[in-house]
Amino acid sequence: MFRQTLSILLGAFMALTALAAHADAALGAKYHPHAEKVINNVYAIVGPLGQRSAENDGLNANYGFIVTREGVILIDSGPSRLGAQKLEAAVRKVTEQPVRWVINTGSQDHRWLGNDYFAAQGAEVVAMQRTAATQAEDATQQMQGLERFLGARLAGTKPLPATKTLAGDHATLTLGGIKLELAYTDTHYPGDARVWLPKQRVMFSGDLVYVDRLLAVLPWSSVKNGQKAFKALAALKPMRIVPGHGRVCDLAQAQRETGDYYDFLAEKVGTAAREMEPMDATLDRYADVPAFRHLKNYSDLHRANMNRAFTQFESQ
Ligand SMILES: [Zn+2]
Incomplete structure:
Protein backbone atom coordinates (compact mmCIF):
# COMPACT_ATOMS: atom_id res chain seq x y z
CA MET A 1 0.00 0.00 0.00
CA PHE A 2 2.76 2.39 0.98
CA ARG A 3 4.68 1.46 -2.15
CA GLN A 4 1.61 2.08 -4.31
CA THR A 5 0.99 5.48 -2.80
CA LEU A 6 4.61 6.35 -3.18
CA SER A 7 4.74 5.29 -6.79
CA ILE A 8 1.73 7.42 -7.58
CA LEU A 9 3.35 10.34 -5.80
CA LEU A 10 6.59 9.93 -7.63
CA GLY A 11 4.60 9.04 -10.65
CA ALA A 12 7.37 7.75 -12.87
CA PHE A 13 9.05 4.59 -14.01
CA MET A 14 12.46 6.12 -13.29
CA ALA A 15 11.51 6.61 -9.68
CA LEU A 16 10.49 2.97 -9.38
CA THR A 17 13.78 1.86 -10.81
CA ALA A 18 15.64 4.01 -8.29
CA LEU A 19 13.54 2.53 -5.50
CA ALA A 20 14.34 -1.00 -6.59
CA ALA A 21 18.06 -0.19 -6.64
CA HIS A 22 17.88 1.12 -3.08
CA ALA A 23 15.97 -1.93 -1.92
CA ASP A 24 18.73 -4.14 -3.33
CA ALA A 25 21.39 -2.14 -1.51
CA ALA A 26 19.49 -2.44 1.74
CA LEU A 27 18.82 -6.15 1.36
CA GLY A 28 22.43 -7.01 0.64
CA ALA A 29 22.62 -7.11 -3.14
CA LYS A 30 21.23 -10.13 -4.95
CA LEU A 215 35.91 -4.39 -25.53
CA ALA A 216 36.14 -0.72 -24.60
CA VAL A 217 38.92 1.58 -25.71
CA LEU A 218 39.25 4.15 -22.92
CA PRO A 219 41.16 7.42 -23.25
CA TRP A 220 44.11 5.75 -21.51
CA ASP A 250 39.05 -20.95 -26.33
CA LEU A 251 41.65 -19.13 -28.41
CA ALA A 252 39.49 -19.12 -31.54
CA GLN A 253 36.70 -17.15 -29.85
CA ALA A 254 39.16 -14.74 -28.23
CA GLN A 255 40.73 -14.23 -31.66
CA ARG A 256 37.37 -13.44 -33.30
CA GLU A 257 36.04 -11.18 -30.56
CA THR A 258 39.19 -9.41 -29.34
CA GLY A 259 42.22 -10.15 -31.55
CA ASP A 260 40.36 -9.41 -34.78
CA TYR A 261 38.88 -6.24 -33.32
CA TYR A 262 42.30 -4.91 -32.32
CA ASP A 263 43.53 -5.81 -35.81
CA PHE A 264 40.57 -3.98 -37.32
CA LEU A 265 41.19 -0.87 -35.20
CA ALA A 266 44.91 -0.84 -35.92
CA GLU A 267 44.79 -1.79 -39.58
CA LYS A 268 41.65 -0.07 -40.90
CA VAL A 269 41.15 2.88 -38.57
CA GLY A 270 44.83 3.29 -37.70
CA THR A 271 45.92 3.24 -41.34
CA ALA A 272 43.31 5.86 -42.28
CA ALA A 273 44.57 8.04 -39.42
CA ARG A 274 48.20 7.74 -40.45
CA GLU A 275 47.28 8.57 -44.03
CA MET A 276 45.52 11.67 -42.73
CA GLU A 277 42.09 10.79 -44.02
CA PRO A 278 39.28 12.76 -42.36
CA MET A 279 38.15 11.12 -39.14
CA ASP A 280 34.39 11.47 -39.70
CA ALA A 281 34.54 9.83 -43.11
CA THR A 282 36.58 6.96 -41.67
CA LEU A 283 34.16 6.42 -38.79
CA ASP A 284 31.23 6.53 -41.19
CA ARG A 285 32.86 4.01 -43.50
CA TYR A 286 33.24 1.50 -40.66
CA ALA A 287 30.07 2.48 -38.80
CA ASP A 288 28.88 -1.11 -38.98
CA VAL A 289 31.23 -4.08 -39.01
CA PRO A 290 29.12 -7.27 -39.18
CA ALA A 291 31.85 -9.44 -37.62
CA PHE A 292 31.44 -7.68 -34.29
CA ARG A 293 27.77 -6.71 -34.42
CA HIS A 294 26.64 -9.62 -32.23
CA LEU A 295 28.72 -8.48 -29.27
CA LYS A 296 26.96 -6.84 -26.34
CA ASN A 297 27.58 -3.08 -26.00
CA TYR A 298 28.52 -2.90 -29.71
CA SER A 299 26.12 -0.09 -30.54
CA ASP A 300 27.23 1.94 -27.53
CA LEU A 301 30.98 1.50 -27.86
CA HIS A 302 32.02 0.82 -31.45
CA ARG A 303 32.11 4.41 -32.73
CA ALA A 304 33.78 5.79 -29.60
CA ASN A 305 36.36 3.00 -29.80
CA MET A 306 37.17 3.92 -33.41
CA ASN A 307 37.35 7.59 -32.45
CA ARG A 308 39.97 6.87 -29.77
CA ALA A 309 41.89 4.49 -32.00
CA PHE A 310 41.98 7.14 -34.73
CA THR A 311 43.32 9.74 -32.31
CA GLN A 312 46.00 7.34 -31.04
CA PHE A 313 47.29 6.45 -34.49
CA GLU A 314 47.09 10.05 -35.71
CA SER A 315 49.62 11.07 -33.09
CA GLN A 316 52.02 8.18 -33.65
ZN1 LIG B 1 37.52 -4.64 -16.74
Missing part, protein backbone atom coordinates in the same frame (compact mmCIF):
# COMPACT_ATOMS: atom_id res chain seq x y z
CA TYR A 31 24.15 -11.07 -7.16
CA HIS A 32 26.25 -13.91 -5.81
CA PRO A 33 29.27 -15.00 -7.84
CA HIS A 34 29.84 -18.68 -8.35
CA ALA A 35 32.88 -20.66 -9.34
CA GLU A 36 33.08 -22.84 -12.43
CA LYS A 37 35.77 -25.39 -13.06
CA VAL A 38 38.17 -24.61 -15.92
CA ILE A 39 40.44 -27.60 -15.44
CA ASN A 40 41.44 -29.59 -12.32
CA ASN A 41 42.01 -27.17 -9.41
CA VAL A 42 41.59 -24.10 -11.63
CA TYR A 43 38.35 -22.12 -11.41
CA ALA A 44 36.79 -19.07 -13.02
CA ILE A 45 34.23 -16.69 -11.55
CA VAL A 46 32.46 -15.03 -14.46
CA GLY A 47 30.82 -11.72 -13.62
CA PRO A 48 27.86 -10.00 -15.29
CA LEU A 49 28.54 -8.03 -18.49
CA GLY A 50 26.81 -4.79 -17.50
CA GLN A 51 27.88 -1.82 -15.42
CA ARG A 52 28.91 -1.76 -11.75
CA SER A 53 25.93 -1.54 -9.44
CA ALA A 54 24.96 -1.90 -5.80
CA GLU A 55 23.12 -5.03 -6.92
CA ASN A 56 26.27 -6.73 -8.31
CA ASP A 57 28.61 -5.11 -5.75
CA GLY A 58 30.80 -3.94 -8.62
CA LEU A 59 31.75 -7.54 -9.45
CA ASN A 60 31.09 -6.95 -13.17
CA ALA A 61 34.37 -8.57 -14.20
CA ASN A 62 35.93 -12.02 -14.14
CA TYR A 63 37.96 -13.52 -11.35
CA GLY A 64 39.60 -16.87 -10.84
CA PHE A 65 41.40 -19.05 -8.40
CA ILE A 66 43.71 -22.03 -8.17
CA VAL A 67 43.50 -24.52 -5.33
CA THR A 68 46.90 -25.76 -4.19
CA ARG A 69 48.00 -27.99 -1.34
CA GLU A 70 49.22 -24.90 0.50
CA GLY A 71 46.22 -22.65 -0.01
CA VAL A 72 44.28 -20.78 -2.66
CA ILE A 73 45.74 -18.37 -5.24
CA LEU A 74 43.03 -15.80 -6.03
CA ILE A 75 43.23 -13.84 -9.28
CA ASP A 76 41.92 -10.32 -8.55
CA SER A 77 40.14 -9.31 -5.39
CA GLY A 78 36.97 -7.41 -6.31
CA PRO A 79 36.02 -3.73 -5.97
CA SER A 80 35.13 -3.49 -2.29
CA ARG A 81 35.18 -5.22 1.06
CA LEU A 82 31.71 -6.66 0.45
CA GLY A 83 32.70 -7.73 -3.06
CA ALA A 84 35.78 -9.48 -1.66
CA GLN A 85 33.62 -11.30 0.87
CA LYS A 86 31.38 -12.53 -1.93
CA LEU A 87 34.39 -13.82 -3.89
CA GLU A 88 35.60 -15.55 -0.75
CA ALA A 89 32.19 -17.20 -0.34
CA ALA A 90 32.42 -18.50 -3.92
CA VAL A 91 35.87 -19.96 -3.17
CA ARG A 92 34.54 -21.45 0.06
CA LYS A 93 31.99 -23.53 -1.85
CA VAL A 94 34.86 -25.29 -3.62
CA THR A 95 37.49 -25.64 -0.92
CA GLU A 96 38.14 -25.10 2.77
CA GLN A 97 41.67 -23.89 1.99
CA PRO A 98 42.35 -20.25 2.90
CA VAL A 99 43.16 -17.62 0.29
CA ARG A 100 46.88 -17.42 0.78
CA TRP A 101 47.85 -15.31 -2.23
CA VAL A 102 46.06 -12.67 -4.29
CA ILE A 103 47.42 -11.76 -7.71
CA ASN A 104 46.18 -8.53 -9.32
CA THR A 105 46.05 -8.51 -13.13
CA GLY A 106 45.29 -4.81 -13.19
CA SER A 107 44.72 -1.55 -11.44
CA GLN A 108 41.11 -0.87 -12.35
CA ASP A 109 38.87 -0.72 -9.26
CA HIS A 110 37.28 -4.18 -9.57
CA ARG A 111 40.68 -5.86 -9.89
CA TRP A 112 42.17 -4.81 -6.57
CA LEU A 113 40.09 -2.85 -4.05
CA GLY A 114 39.32 -6.09 -2.18
CA ASN A 115 43.07 -6.59 -1.46
CA ASP A 116 42.87 -5.19 2.05
CA TYR A 117 40.18 -7.69 3.03
CA PHE A 118 42.34 -10.69 2.08
CA ALA A 119 45.59 -9.16 3.38
CA ALA A 120 43.96 -8.69 6.80
CA GLN A 121 43.51 -12.48 6.86
CA GLY A 122 47.13 -13.08 6.05
CA ALA A 123 47.13 -13.29 2.26
CA GLU A 124 50.11 -11.97 0.34
CA VAL A 125 49.10 -9.57 -2.46
CA VAL A 126 51.22 -9.85 -5.59
CA ALA A 127 51.36 -7.75 -8.77
CA MET A 128 53.77 -6.44 -11.35
CA GLN A 129 55.49 -3.24 -10.23
CA ARG A 130 53.68 -0.82 -12.57
CA THR A 131 50.32 -2.41 -11.77
CA ALA A 132 50.85 -1.64 -8.08
CA ALA A 133 52.12 1.87 -8.86
CA THR A 134 49.00 2.66 -10.91
CA GLN A 135 46.81 1.32 -8.11
CA ALA A 136 48.42 3.75 -5.66
CA GLU A 137 48.08 6.66 -8.09
CA ASP A 138 44.43 6.09 -8.94
CA ALA A 139 43.06 4.91 -5.59
CA THR A 140 41.39 8.14 -4.44
CA GLN A 141 39.76 8.81 -7.78
CA GLN A 142 38.52 5.22 -8.07
CA MET A 143 36.99 5.26 -4.59
CA GLN A 144 35.11 8.46 -5.48
CA GLY A 145 33.90 6.97 -8.74
CA LEU A 146 32.76 3.73 -7.09
CA GLU A 147 30.83 5.59 -4.42
CA ARG A 148 28.42 6.71 -7.15
CA PHE A 149 27.68 3.10 -8.13
CA LEU A 150 27.92 1.28 -4.81
CA GLY A 151 26.87 3.91 -2.26
CA ALA A 152 26.79 2.55 1.26
CA ARG A 153 27.98 -0.85 0.01
CA LEU A 154 31.48 0.58 -0.43
CA ALA A 155 31.75 0.92 3.37
CA GLY A 156 34.81 -0.62 4.98
CA THR A 157 36.82 -0.67 1.73
CA LYS A 158 40.45 0.44 2.15
CA PRO A 159 42.65 0.71 -0.93
CA LEU A 160 45.72 -1.49 -0.51
CA PRO A 161 48.02 -1.58 -3.54
CA ALA A 162 49.79 -4.92 -4.03
CA THR A 163 52.54 -5.28 -1.43
CA LYS A 164 54.73 -7.83 -3.19
CA THR A 165 55.73 -6.30 -6.51
CA LEU A 166 57.54 -8.03 -9.36
CA ALA A 167 60.21 -6.23 -11.36
CA GLY A 168 60.89 -6.52 -15.08
CA ASP A 169 58.45 -7.05 -17.96
CA HIS A 170 57.99 -10.76 -17.23
CA ALA A 171 58.00 -12.61 -13.95
CA THR A 172 57.74 -16.26 -13.05
CA LEU A 173 56.71 -17.46 -9.63
CA THR A 174 55.77 -20.72 -8.03
CA LEU A 175 53.05 -20.63 -5.38
CA GLY A 176 51.85 -23.79 -3.68
CA GLY A 177 53.66 -25.83 -6.34
CA ILE A 178 51.89 -24.02 -9.22
CA LYS A 179 54.02 -22.22 -11.76
CA LEU A 180 52.65 -18.85 -12.89
CA GLU A 181 54.01 -16.46 -15.50
CA LEU A 182 53.06 -12.81 -15.41
CA ALA A 183 53.62 -10.32 -18.21
CA TYR A 184 52.39 -6.82 -18.95
CA THR A 185 49.74 -6.26 -21.57
CA ASP A 186 49.26 -2.50 -20.90
CA THR A 187 46.17 -2.50 -23.04
CA HIS A 188 42.90 -1.53 -21.39
CA TYR A 189 44.52 0.20 -18.45
CA PRO A 190 48.18 1.11 -17.83
CA GLY A 191 50.00 -1.65 -15.96
CA ASP A 192 47.53 -4.37 -16.97
CA ALA A 193 49.04 -7.85 -16.89
CA ARG A 194 48.08 -11.42 -17.70
CA VAL A 195 48.70 -14.60 -15.72
CA TRP A 196 49.64 -17.77 -17.59
CA LEU A 197 49.69 -21.27 -16.16
CA PRO A 198 52.09 -23.01 -18.55
CA LYS A 199 51.47 -26.53 -17.28
CA GLN A 200 47.67 -26.27 -17.34
CA ARG A 201 47.75 -24.05 -20.48
CA VAL A 202 45.19 -21.74 -18.89
CA MET A 203 45.39 -17.98 -19.43
CA PHE A 204 43.91 -15.42 -17.07
CA SER A 205 44.07 -12.60 -19.58
CA GLY A 206 42.94 -9.72 -17.39
CA ASP A 207 41.40 -6.94 -19.45
CA LEU A 208 43.31 -7.86 -22.59
CA VAL A 209 40.58 -10.27 -23.74
CA TYR A 210 36.86 -9.53 -23.83
CA VAL A 211 34.37 -11.99 -25.28
CA ASP A 212 30.56 -11.90 -25.54
CA ARG A 213 30.75 -8.10 -25.19
CA LEU A 214 32.71 -5.57 -27.18
CA SER A 221 43.84 2.38 -23.33
CA SER A 222 46.33 1.45 -26.04
CA VAL A 223 45.12 -0.17 -29.26
CA LYS A 224 48.69 -0.70 -30.40
CA ASN A 225 49.57 -2.55 -27.19
CA GLY A 226 46.33 -4.52 -27.47
CA GLN A 227 47.25 -5.80 -30.91
CA LYS A 228 50.77 -6.70 -29.82
CA ALA A 229 49.76 -8.30 -26.51
CA PHE A 230 47.03 -10.35 -28.15
CA LYS A 231 49.50 -11.78 -30.69
CA ALA A 232 51.85 -12.69 -27.82
CA LEU A 233 48.99 -14.40 -25.99
CA ALA A 234 47.94 -16.33 -29.10
CA ALA A 235 51.54 -17.52 -29.62
CA LEU A 236 51.31 -19.37 -26.28
CA LYS A 237 48.37 -21.39 -27.65
CA PRO A 238 46.29 -21.41 -24.47
CA MET A 239 43.81 -24.24 -24.16
CA ARG A 240 41.35 -22.20 -22.10
CA ILE A 241 41.19 -18.46 -21.56
CA VAL A 242 39.53 -16.78 -18.61
CA PRO A 243 38.94 -13.38 -20.21
CA GLY A 244 38.62 -10.06 -18.36
CA HIS A 245 34.93 -10.03 -19.25
CA GLY A 246 32.69 -12.66 -20.81
CA ARG A 247 32.54 -16.43 -20.56
CA VAL A 248 35.55 -18.73 -20.37
CA CYS A 249 36.58 -19.39 -23.96
Whole structure:
Protein backbone atom coordinates (compact mmCIF):
# COMPACT_ATOMS: atom_id res chain seq x y z
CA MET A 1 0.00 0.00 0.00
CA PHE A 2 2.76 2.39 0.98
CA ARG A 3 4.68 1.46 -2.15
CA GLN A 4 1.61 2.08 -4.31
CA THR A 5 0.99 5.48 -2.80
CA LEU A 6 4.61 6.35 -3.18
CA SER A 7 4.74 5.29 -6.79
CA ILE A 8 1.73 7.42 -7.58
CA LEU A 9 3.35 10.34 -5.80
CA LEU A 10 6.59 9.93 -7.63
CA GLY A 11 4.60 9.04 -10.65
CA ALA A 12 7.37 7.75 -12.87
CA PHE A 13 9.05 4.59 -14.01
CA MET A 14 12.46 6.12 -13.29
CA ALA A 15 11.51 6.61 -9.68
CA LEU A 16 10.49 2.97 -9.38
CA THR A 17 13.78 1.86 -10.81
CA ALA A 18 15.64 4.01 -8.29
CA LEU A 19 13.54 2.53 -5.50
CA ALA A 20 14.34 -1.00 -6.59
CA ALA A 21 18.06 -0.19 -6.64
CA HIS A 22 17.88 1.12 -3.08
CA ALA A 23 15.97 -1.93 -1.92
CA ASP A 24 18.73 -4.14 -3.33
CA ALA A 25 21.39 -2.14 -1.51
CA ALA A 26 19.49 -2.44 1.74
CA LEU A 27 18.82 -6.15 1.36
CA GLY A 28 22.43 -7.01 0.64
CA ALA A 29 22.62 -7.11 -3.14
CA LYS A 30 21.23 -10.13 -4.95
CA TYR A 31 24.15 -11.07 -7.16
CA HIS A 32 26.25 -13.91 -5.81
CA PRO A 33 29.27 -15.00 -7.84
CA HIS A 34 29.84 -18.68 -8.35
CA ALA A 35 32.88 -20.66 -9.34
CA GLU A 36 33.08 -22.84 -12.43
CA LYS A 37 35.77 -25.39 -13.06
CA VAL A 38 38.17 -24.61 -15.92
CA ILE A 39 40.44 -27.60 -15.44
CA ASN A 40 41.44 -29.59 -12.32
CA ASN A 41 42.01 -27.17 -9.41
CA VAL A 42 41.59 -24.10 -11.63
CA TYR A 43 38.35 -22.12 -11.41
CA ALA A 44 36.79 -19.07 -13.02
CA ILE A 45 34.23 -16.69 -11.55
CA VAL A 46 32.46 -15.03 -14.46
CA GLY A 47 30.82 -11.72 -13.62
CA PRO A 48 27.86 -10.00 -15.29
CA LEU A 49 28.54 -8.03 -18.49
CA GLY A 50 26.81 -4.79 -17.50
CA GLN A 51 27.88 -1.82 -15.42
CA ARG A 52 28.91 -1.76 -11.75
CA SER A 53 25.93 -1.54 -9.44
CA ALA A 54 24.96 -1.90 -5.80
CA GLU A 55 23.12 -5.03 -6.92
CA ASN A 56 26.27 -6.73 -8.31
CA ASP A 57 28.61 -5.11 -5.75
CA GLY A 58 30.80 -3.94 -8.62
CA LEU A 59 31.75 -7.54 -9.45
CA ASN A 60 31.09 -6.95 -13.17
CA ALA A 61 34.37 -8.57 -14.20
CA ASN A 62 35.93 -12.02 -14.14
CA TYR A 63 37.96 -13.52 -11.35
CA GLY A 64 39.60 -16.87 -10.84
CA PHE A 65 41.40 -19.05 -8.40
CA ILE A 66 43.71 -22.03 -8.17
CA VAL A 67 43.50 -24.52 -5.33
CA THR A 68 46.90 -25.76 -4.19
CA ARG A 69 48.00 -27.99 -1.34
CA GLU A 70 49.22 -24.90 0.50
CA GLY A 71 46.22 -22.65 -0.01
CA VAL A 72 44.28 -20.78 -2.66
CA ILE A 73 45.74 -18.37 -5.24
CA LEU A 74 43.03 -15.80 -6.03
CA ILE A 75 43.23 -13.84 -9.28
CA ASP A 76 41.92 -10.32 -8.55
CA SER A 77 40.14 -9.31 -5.39
CA GLY A 78 36.97 -7.41 -6.31
CA PRO A 79 36.02 -3.73 -5.97
CA SER A 80 35.13 -3.49 -2.29
CA ARG A 81 35.18 -5.22 1.06
CA LEU A 82 31.71 -6.66 0.45
CA GLY A 83 32.70 -7.73 -3.06
CA ALA A 84 35.78 -9.48 -1.66
CA GLN A 85 33.62 -11.30 0.87
CA LYS A 86 31.38 -12.53 -1.93
CA LEU A 87 34.39 -13.82 -3.89
CA GLU A 88 35.60 -15.55 -0.75
CA ALA A 89 32.19 -17.20 -0.34
CA ALA A 90 32.42 -18.50 -3.92
CA VAL A 91 35.87 -19.96 -3.17
CA ARG A 92 34.54 -21.45 0.06
CA LYS A 93 31.99 -23.53 -1.85
CA VAL A 94 34.86 -25.29 -3.62
CA THR A 95 37.49 -25.64 -0.92
CA GLU A 96 38.14 -25.10 2.77
CA GLN A 97 41.67 -23.89 1.99
CA PRO A 98 42.35 -20.25 2.90
CA VAL A 99 43.16 -17.62 0.29
CA ARG A 100 46.88 -17.42 0.78
CA TRP A 101 47.85 -15.31 -2.23
CA VAL A 102 46.06 -12.67 -4.29
CA ILE A 103 47.42 -11.76 -7.71
CA ASN A 104 46.18 -8.53 -9.32
CA THR A 105 46.05 -8.51 -13.13
CA GLY A 106 45.29 -4.81 -13.19
CA SER A 107 44.72 -1.55 -11.44
CA GLN A 108 41.11 -0.87 -12.35
CA ASP A 109 38.87 -0.72 -9.26
CA HIS A 110 37.28 -4.18 -9.57
CA ARG A 111 40.68 -5.86 -9.89
CA TRP A 112 42.17 -4.81 -6.57
CA LEU A 113 40.09 -2.85 -4.05
CA GLY A 114 39.32 -6.09 -2.18
CA ASN A 115 43.07 -6.59 -1.46
CA ASP A 116 42.87 -5.19 2.05
CA TYR A 117 40.18 -7.69 3.03
CA PHE A 118 42.34 -10.69 2.08
CA ALA A 119 45.59 -9.16 3.38
CA ALA A 120 43.96 -8.69 6.80
CA GLN A 121 43.51 -12.48 6.86
CA GLY A 122 47.13 -13.08 6.05
CA ALA A 123 47.13 -13.29 2.26
CA GLU A 124 50.11 -11.97 0.34
CA VAL A 125 49.10 -9.57 -2.46
CA VAL A 126 51.22 -9.85 -5.59
CA ALA A 127 51.36 -7.75 -8.77
CA MET A 128 53.77 -6.44 -11.35
CA GLN A 129 55.49 -3.24 -10.23
CA ARG A 130 53.68 -0.82 -12.57
CA THR A 131 50.32 -2.41 -11.77
CA ALA A 132 50.85 -1.64 -8.08
CA ALA A 133 52.12 1.87 -8.86
CA THR A 134 49.00 2.66 -10.91
CA GLN A 135 46.81 1.32 -8.11
CA ALA A 136 48.42 3.75 -5.66
CA GLU A 137 48.08 6.66 -8.09
CA ASP A 138 44.43 6.09 -8.94
CA ALA A 139 43.06 4.91 -5.59
CA THR A 140 41.39 8.14 -4.44
CA GLN A 141 39.76 8.81 -7.78
CA GLN A 142 38.52 5.22 -8.07
CA MET A 143 36.99 5.26 -4.59
CA GLN A 144 35.11 8.46 -5.48
CA GLY A 145 33.90 6.97 -8.74
CA LEU A 146 32.76 3.73 -7.09
CA GLU A 147 30.83 5.59 -4.42
CA ARG A 148 28.42 6.71 -7.15
CA PHE A 149 27.68 3.10 -8.13
CA LEU A 150 27.92 1.28 -4.81
CA GLY A 151 26.87 3.91 -2.26
CA ALA A 152 26.79 2.55 1.26
CA ARG A 153 27.98 -0.85 0.01
CA LEU A 154 31.48 0.58 -0.43
CA ALA A 155 31.75 0.92 3.37
CA GLY A 156 34.81 -0.62 4.98
CA THR A 157 36.82 -0.67 1.73
CA LYS A 158 40.45 0.44 2.15
CA PRO A 159 42.65 0.71 -0.93
CA LEU A 160 45.72 -1.49 -0.51
CA PRO A 161 48.02 -1.58 -3.54
CA ALA A 162 49.79 -4.92 -4.03
CA THR A 163 52.54 -5.28 -1.43
CA LYS A 164 54.73 -7.83 -3.19
CA THR A 165 55.73 -6.30 -6.51
CA LEU A 166 57.54 -8.03 -9.36
CA ALA A 167 60.21 -6.23 -11.36
CA GLY A 168 60.89 -6.52 -15.08
CA ASP A 169 58.45 -7.05 -17.96
CA HIS A 170 57.99 -10.76 -17.23
CA ALA A 171 58.00 -12.61 -13.95
CA THR A 172 57.74 -16.26 -13.05
CA LEU A 173 56.71 -17.46 -9.63
CA THR A 174 55.77 -20.72 -8.03
CA LEU A 175 53.05 -20.63 -5.38
CA GLY A 176 51.85 -23.79 -3.68
CA GLY A 177 53.66 -25.83 -6.34
CA ILE A 178 51.89 -24.02 -9.22
CA LYS A 179 54.02 -22.22 -11.76
CA LEU A 180 52.65 -18.85 -12.89
CA GLU A 181 54.01 -16.46 -15.50
CA LEU A 182 53.06 -12.81 -15.41
CA ALA A 183 53.62 -10.32 -18.21
CA TYR A 184 52.39 -6.82 -18.95
CA THR A 185 49.74 -6.26 -21.57
CA ASP A 186 49.26 -2.50 -20.90
CA THR A 187 46.17 -2.50 -23.04
CA HIS A 188 42.90 -1.53 -21.39
CA TYR A 189 44.52 0.20 -18.45
CA PRO A 190 48.18 1.11 -17.83
CA GLY A 191 50.00 -1.65 -15.96
CA ASP A 192 47.53 -4.37 -16.97
CA ALA A 193 49.04 -7.85 -16.89
CA ARG A 194 48.08 -11.42 -17.70
CA VAL A 195 48.70 -14.60 -15.72
CA TRP A 196 49.64 -17.77 -17.59
CA LEU A 197 49.69 -21.27 -16.16
CA PRO A 198 52.09 -23.01 -18.55
CA LYS A 199 51.47 -26.53 -17.28
CA GLN A 200 47.67 -26.27 -17.34
CA ARG A 201 47.75 -24.05 -20.48
CA VAL A 202 45.19 -21.74 -18.89
CA MET A 203 45.39 -17.98 -19.43
CA PHE A 204 43.91 -15.42 -17.07
CA SER A 205 44.07 -12.60 -19.58
CA GLY A 206 42.94 -9.72 -17.39
CA ASP A 207 41.40 -6.94 -19.45
CA LEU A 208 43.31 -7.86 -22.59
CA VAL A 209 40.58 -10.27 -23.74
CA TYR A 210 36.86 -9.53 -23.83
CA VAL A 211 34.37 -11.99 -25.28
CA ASP A 212 30.56 -11.90 -25.54
CA ARG A 213 30.75 -8.10 -25.19
CA LEU A 214 32.71 -5.57 -27.18
CA LEU A 215 35.91 -4.39 -25.53
CA ALA A 216 36.14 -0.72 -24.60
CA VAL A 217 38.92 1.58 -25.71
CA LEU A 218 39.25 4.15 -22.92
CA PRO A 219 41.16 7.42 -23.25
CA TRP A 220 44.11 5.75 -21.51
CA SER A 221 43.84 2.38 -23.33
CA SER A 222 46.33 1.45 -26.04
CA VAL A 223 45.12 -0.17 -29.26
CA LYS A 224 48.69 -0.70 -30.40
CA ASN A 225 49.57 -2.55 -27.19
CA GLY A 226 46.33 -4.52 -27.47
CA GLN A 227 47.25 -5.80 -30.91
CA LYS A 228 50.77 -6.70 -29.82
CA ALA A 229 49.76 -8.30 -26.51
CA PHE A 230 47.03 -10.35 -28.15
CA LYS A 231 49.50 -11.78 -30.69
CA ALA A 232 51.85 -12.69 -27.82
CA LEU A 233 48.99 -14.40 -25.99
CA ALA A 234 47.94 -16.33 -29.10
CA ALA A 235 51.54 -17.52 -29.62
CA LEU A 236 51.31 -19.37 -26.28
CA LYS A 237 48.37 -21.39 -27.65
CA PRO A 238 46.29 -21.41 -24.47
CA MET A 239 43.81 -24.24 -24.16
CA ARG A 240 41.35 -22.20 -22.10
CA ILE A 241 41.19 -18.46 -21.56
CA VAL A 242 39.53 -16.78 -18.61
CA PRO A 243 38.94 -13.38 -20.21
CA GLY A 244 38.62 -10.06 -18.36
CA HIS A 245 34.93 -10.03 -19.25
CA GLY A 246 32.69 -12.66 -20.81
CA ARG A 247 32.54 -16.43 -20.56
CA VAL A 248 35.55 -18.73 -20.37
CA CYS A 249 36.58 -19.39 -23.96
CA ASP A 250 39.05 -20.95 -26.33
CA LEU A 251 41.65 -19.13 -28.41
CA ALA A 252 39.49 -19.12 -31.54
CA GLN A 253 36.70 -17.15 -29.85
CA ALA A 254 39.16 -14.74 -28.23
CA GLN A 255 40.73 -14.23 -31.66
CA ARG A 256 37.37 -13.44 -33.30
CA GLU A 257 36.04 -11.18 -30.56
CA THR A 258 39.19 -9.41 -29.34
CA GLY A 259 42.22 -10.15 -31.55
CA ASP A 260 40.36 -9.41 -34.78
CA TYR A 261 38.88 -6.24 -33.32
CA TYR A 262 42.30 -4.91 -32.32
CA ASP A 263 43.53 -5.81 -35.81
CA PHE A 264 40.57 -3.98 -37.32
CA LEU A 265 41.19 -0.87 -35.20
CA ALA A 266 44.91 -0.84 -35.92
CA GLU A 267 44.79 -1.79 -39.58
CA LYS A 268 41.65 -0.07 -40.90
CA VAL A 269 41.15 2.88 -38.57
CA GLY A 270 44.83 3.29 -37.70
CA THR A 271 45.92 3.24 -41.34
CA ALA A 272 43.31 5.86 -42.28
CA ALA A 273 44.57 8.04 -39.42
CA ARG A 274 48.20 7.74 -40.45
CA GLU A 275 47.28 8.57 -44.03
CA MET A 276 45.52 11.67 -42.73
CA GLU A 277 42.09 10.79 -44.02
CA PRO A 278 39.28 12.76 -42.36
CA MET A 279 38.15 11.12 -39.14
CA ASP A 280 34.39 11.47 -39.70
CA ALA A 281 34.54 9.83 -43.11
CA THR A 282 36.58 6.96 -41.67
CA LEU A 283 34.16 6.42 -38.79
CA ASP A 284 31.23 6.53 -41.19
CA ARG A 285 32.86 4.01 -43.50
CA TYR A 286 33.24 1.50 -40.66
CA ALA A 287 30.07 2.48 -38.80
CA ASP A 288 28.88 -1.11 -38.98
CA VAL A 289 31.23 -4.08 -39.01
CA PRO A 290 29.12 -7.27 -39.18
CA ALA A 291 31.85 -9.44 -37.62
CA PHE A 292 31.44 -7.68 -34.29
CA ARG A 293 27.77 -6.71 -34.42
CA HIS A 294 26.64 -9.62 -32.23
CA LEU A 295 28.72 -8.48 -29.27
CA LYS A 296 26.96 -6.84 -26.34
CA ASN A 297 27.58 -3.08 -26.00
CA TYR A 298 28.52 -2.90 -29.71
CA SER A 299 26.12 -0.09 -30.54
CA ASP A 300 27.23 1.94 -27.53
CA LEU A 301 30.98 1.50 -27.86
CA HIS A 302 32.02 0.82 -31.45
CA ARG A 303 32.11 4.41 -32.73
CA ALA A 304 33.78 5.79 -29.60
CA ASN A 305 36.36 3.00 -29.80
CA MET A 306 37.17 3.92 -33.41
CA ASN A 307 37.35 7.59 -32.45
CA ARG A 308 39.97 6.87 -29.77
CA ALA A 309 41.89 4.49 -32.00
CA PHE A 310 41.98 7.14 -34.73
CA THR A 311 43.32 9.74 -32.31
CA GLN A 312 46.00 7.34 -31.04
CA PHE A 313 47.29 6.45 -34.49
CA GLU A 314 47.09 10.05 -35.71
CA SER A 315 49.62 11.07 -33.09
CA GLN A 316 52.02 8.18 -33.65
ZN1 LIG B 1 37.52 -4.64 -16.74
